[in-house]
Amino acid sequence: MYRSKFAPTGEAPVRALNVAFSVVVEADASEKEILDLIHRTDRVAEIPNSLRLGTEVKLATAQAIRSGKSVGR
Numbered sequence: 001m002y003r004s005k006f007a008p009t010g011e012a013p014v015r016a017l018n019v020a021f022s023v024v025v026e027a028d029a030s031e032k033e034i035l036d037l038i039h040r041t042d043r044v045a046e047i048p049n050s051l052r053l054g055t056e057v058k059l060a061t062a063q064a065i066r067s068g069k070s071v072g073r
Helices: 031-044 046-051
Strands: 019-027 057-066
């Protein structure tokens, strides 16, 4: 059995601080559509939202690249 001790008994557990992430999405859509998708996904994504229960998590940068390729059309 392996055990890890992250905080002395009775103290708050160690938490992540200042979590930020960047996203680059290339898609056959307008820049506005891609950025809307990125921001909607950020609001509902499970991992960032789980972390947000104990710390601030922010989308630092979002880059939308219109590919001009037809995808699934």
